[in-house]
Amino acid sequence: MSAVTAGSAQRGMSPRTETTLRIVAPIAVGLIVLGVWQFLVSVVGVSDYLLPSPASIVEELVAYWPSVVQATLLTGTNALLGLIVGSVLGIALAALAARWRGIDQMSAPVVASLAVIPIVALAPVLNSMFGADSQFGRQAIAALASFVPVFINTLRGFRQTTPVHRDLMKAYAASSGQVLRTLTLPTARPFILTGIRIASSLAVISALVAEYFGGPRGGLGGLISTSAASSAYARAWAYVVASIALGLLFYLATLGLERLLQRRAPSTTAPHRTTKGPT
Amino acid sequence: MTQEQGVQMTAVEINGVDKVFETRTGQVQALDSIDLTVAAGEFVSLIGPSGCGKSTLMRLVADLDEPTGGTISVFGKTPRTARLDQEYGIAFQQAGLLPWRTVAGNVALPLELHGVASAARSARVTELLDMVGLSDFADRYPDQLSGGMQQRVAIARALAEQPRLLLMDEPFGALDEMTREKMQTELVRISAETGAAVVFVTHSIPEAVFLSDRVVVMSPRPGRIQQIVPMRLGVDAQRAARTEELREERGFFEMVTAVREALHGGSPIATGARGVENR
Numbered sequence: 358m359s360a361v362t363a364g365s366a367q368r369g370m371s372p373r374t375e376t377t378l379r380i381v382a383p384i385a386v387g388l389i390v391l392g393v394w395q396f397l398v399s400v401v402g403v404s405d406y407l408l409p410s411p412a413s414i415v416e417e418l419v420a421y422w423p424s425v426v427q428a429t430l431l432t433g434t435n436a437l438l439g440l441i442v443g444s445v446l447g448i449a450l451a452a453l454a455a456r457w458r459g460i461d462q463m464s465a466p467v468v469a470s471l472a473v474i475p476i477v478a479l480a481p482v483l484n485s486m487f488g489a490d491s492q493f494g495r496q497a498i499a500a501l502a503s504f505v506p507v508f509i510n511t512l513r514g515f516r517q518t519t520p521v522h523r524d525l526m527k528a529y530a531a532s533s534g535q536v537l538r539t540l541t542l543p544t545a546r547p548f549i550l551t552g553i554r555i556a557s558s559l560a561v562i563s564a565l566v567a568e569y570f571g572g573p574r575g576g577l578g579g580l581i582s583t584s585a586a587s588s589a590y591a592r593a594w595a596y597v598v599a600s601i602a603l604g605l606l607f608y609l610a611t612l613g614l615e616r617l618l619q620r621r622a623p624s625t626t627a628p629h630r631t632t633k634g635p636t
Numbered sequence: 637m638t639q640e641q642g643v644q645m646t647a648v649e650i651n652g653v654d655k656v657f658e659t660r661t662g663q664v665q666a667l668d669s670i671d672l673t674v675a676a677g678e679f680v681s682l683i684g685p686s687g688c689g690k691s692t693l694m695r696l697v698a699d700l701d702e703p704t705g706g707t708i709s710v711f712g713k714t715p716r717t718a719r720l721d722q723e724y725g726i727a728f729q730q731a732g733l734l735p736w737r738t739v740a741g742n743v744a745l746p747l748e749l750h751g752v753a754s755a756a757r758s759a760r761v762t763e764l765l766d767m768v769g770l771s772d773f774a775d776r777y778p779d780q781l782s783g784g785m786q787q788r789v790a791i792a793r794a795l796a797e798q799p800r801l802l803l804m805d806e807p808f809g810a811l812d813e814m815t816r817e818k819m820q821t822e823l824v825r826i827s828a829e830t831g832a833a834v835v836f837v838t839h840s841i842p843e844a845v846f847l848s849d850r851v852v853v854m855s856p857r858p859g860r861i862q863q864i865v866p867m868r869l870g871v872d873a874q875r876a877a878r879t880e881e882l883r884e885e886r887g888f889f890e891m892v893t894a895v896r897e898a899l900h901g902g903s904p905i906a907t908g909a910r911g912v913e914n915r
Contacts, residue, residue, distance in 0.1 A: 521732035524700050528726045529749050530719055539745065543736050 409591035417595040424580070425599045432576040433603050435492055436564035439499020440607070443560065444553050446500070447507030455515035455541075464508075472505050477563055480570035495567040495576075502563035503556035507549070514548025515541055550615040557607040565600055577603065645711070647801045647833035648674040648697055653706035655692055655859075665858035666692045669706070672852060672861065674833055676711075676800060681836045681844035681851045683895065689859025690837045691805050697835060698726055698803050710801065722750065724801040725794030725832075729809045731786035733778040739789050740765065740774040746796045764792040767826060784815035791823070795830060802827070802834045808843065817883070820846055841899070845891045846883065853898040863898040867891055 391411050397403045398410035405413070418425060454461035476498055483494035518540055526536045568578030577600045584593035655667040667689045674680045682690040695701045696708055699715035710718035718724065725746075733742045740761050747757045765771045768788040778786055787807055794802060808816045820843060827834050838844050844851045848867050855862040882888055 519730075519732070521728050521730045522734070524695075524728065525726070525732050527700055528698055528719060528724075529746050530722065531749050535749055539749070540734070543734070546736075 406588065406590050409594050413591040414594045414598060417589075417592045418598060421592060421595060425595065428575060428577045428580050428596065429599050429603050431492075432561070432564050432568065432578065432600075433606075435495045435567075435576070436499050436560040436603070436607065438496045439501075439564060440503045440553070440557055440560040442496070443500035443503025444507045444556060447504045447552065447556075448511050448549060451508050451511035451515060454512055461512075468505060468508055471501060472509075476501050477566045477570075480567040480572075483567075484570060484572045489571060490573050492573060494572060495564050498567045499560040499564040502559040503553075506555040506559065507552040510548045510552030510555070511545060514545030514552075517544045517548070547615075547619060550611075550618060554608065554611040554615055557611040558604055561600075561604045561607050565603075645676040646673055646709075647676045647678065647711060648672070648835065649709045650693075650697070651707045653693075653696060653703045653708060655689065655696065655701070656704045667696075667703075668858035668860050670859070670861055672864075674801075674835060676833050677831050679827060679834045679836065679847055679849045681838055681848040682854060683838055683841065683844045683851055684854030684859075684862075684899070685856050686839065687859075688854040688856040690854050692859065693854075694803050694805050694835055694837050698724060722746075722797050723799060724803050725797065725799035726803045727787075727790045727794045727805070727807045729806040731778070731783075731790040733786055733789055733793075735778050738775050738777055739770060739781070742778065742789055743792045743796060745793060750797070760796065764795060767795070767829070768792045768822070782815075784811050784819060787811065787819065788822070791826070795826070795832075798830065798832075800832055802830075802832045804834065805837045806839070807836075808840075809838070816840075816843070823847060841892050841895050842883070842888075845888060845895055851895050851898075853895060855901070862901070865891075865895050865898055 394408070395411050398405065398408055399412075450460075450464060454464050479501075480494065480498060483497055487493045487497075522540055522544075526540055531539070565576070565578040568576040569582050572579075574580075574583070577596050581593050581596045581600070584590075584596060650670055650672040653667055653670040654665070657664045657666055670693060672680075672693075682693060684690050692701065696703050697710060697715060699719040708715050711723050713721065713723070733739075734745065737745070740758075743761045743764050744757050747760060752760070761774070762771070765774055768791060770785060770788055770792070773781065773785065778789070781789070787810075791807065794804075808819050811819060823834075824847060834847075836844070836847060845867060851865045851867060852861055853863045853865060854860065
């Protein structure tokens with residue numbers, strides 16, 4: 358953090374320096390870590406197959422660039438499809454559960470079990486169900502993983518309307534469609550978006566890990582495991598780097614969506630975050 | 637609508653209304669055989685200790701709850717029809733503005749829900765914001781306004797469709813004394829301008845006296861009308877003539893005393909009680 362302290366030597370930072378710091382600080386940390394890593398490998402002499410040096414990982418990344426891009430696209434598509442389908446299902450089912458208590462009670466145990474099942478562990482089962490040459494199993498896994506946080510957050514969001522707003526809507530004799538459009542959905546919006554943001558990382562992780570369990574080749578997960586199996590550790594790391602980039606891309610995209618739609622957001626209550634560990 | 641026309645019609649007629657709430661510990665009699673008539677253009681306050689059912693009574697008139705027994709008519713219609721026909725405007729203790737809508741968007745809400753064309757809508761919103769003195773704040777969001785300003789927006793919203801009846805449930809209850817008095821003066825002006833009948837729930841004696849033509853004093857458990865105190869202020873002076881000076885006049889204090897005595901069960905507390913009519 359030495360670079361950071363040097364930057365903030367003078368007291369009373371202007372907002373501008375603070376913004377600069379916020380960007381510079383993590384980059385500095387990253388560079389320092391990479392520097393130490395490279396130093397450990399090339400000077401201290403940590404074995405290359407235990408820990409490949411950053412330079413060799415970058416070399417592999419460049420050498421296998423077309424394959425990396427293709428694998429990222431393949432896994433990314435699976436994750437994106439899963440995220441979209443899972444989110445749509447999550448929102449729709451949450452809407453139904455919020456509207457009818459019976460559906461809520463019926464869906465509660467299902468959602469609870471979905472939340473505790475290691476969904477990725479379903480991969481071998483789904484692979485054999487849908488055939489070894491189909492991407493469907495992976496997409497289904499990503500969708501299932503996305504569904505849970507979206508459903509839970511959305512349902513919570515739908516229950517946030519206050520009595521005074523509901524009274525007001527009744528006094529205006531608003532139809533149930535109007536209530537949904539003008540009150541319930543806008544109230545739930547920050548919760549839905551938080552759910553989708555949490556789901557985005559889960560979708561990528563699930564789509565990727567599902568590839569470890571067979572099925573068609575060519576995705577990031579499959580390539581990481583085959584590279585590692587053939588002792589091409591630097592190449593395996595290169596694919597790991599691509600996976601991290603993909604996960605970040607998903608996260609930032611959903612964060613951007615959230616910022617965009619919430620530009621004029623009430624700053625009252627932050628939605629509850631439901632995190633679910635990758636399985 | 638002028639005051640003269642109004643006297644012939646009744647805005648609200650309540651006959652023998654009971655309200656029983658079912659709770660876990662048994663039945664609670666919230667209202668017991670309430671009879672009350674509010675003439676068109678008349679300003680009537682409901683006052684009493686908490687739990688006397690004054691808010692409940694207003695909610696019954698608004699058709700937000702249903703009476704257990706007795707009948708209510710609003711401009712000769714059932715409360716339900718009156719609500720569907722938008723015969724009344726309503727304001728609560730909480731302003732209940734939608735935080736993601738601007739001030740103008742909030743005032744326009746009822747007009748929007750009832751399909752008023754956009755040009756007519758914006759003209760009406762301009763007019764209303766002018767009336768409550770918030771023309772410069774049309775594009776602000778509720779969280780950028782003070783409590784008093786938010787409440788003014790809520791009143792503008794309640795007046796949006798030129799209702800002949802205004803139902804207000806402690807609308808100034810959460811405001812500080814200074815703001816409160818200012819708002820009362822404005823409400824007197826606005827109600828005189830619109831000629832609407834007002835049913836005003838409050839637990840402040842000076843507020844009730846300052847605003848009302850008649851003060852309905854209620855007692856708790858079960859909620860009953862203890863006494864109806866006519867305000868000479870309303871008979872002697874036109875509503876528009878109620879100004880800040882009135883608060884310091886002798887007649888005002890006499891009325892305050894009268895209401896206070898009625899609240900305490902008719903036993904004289906202070907000397908010089910006048911204008912009290914025991915039923």
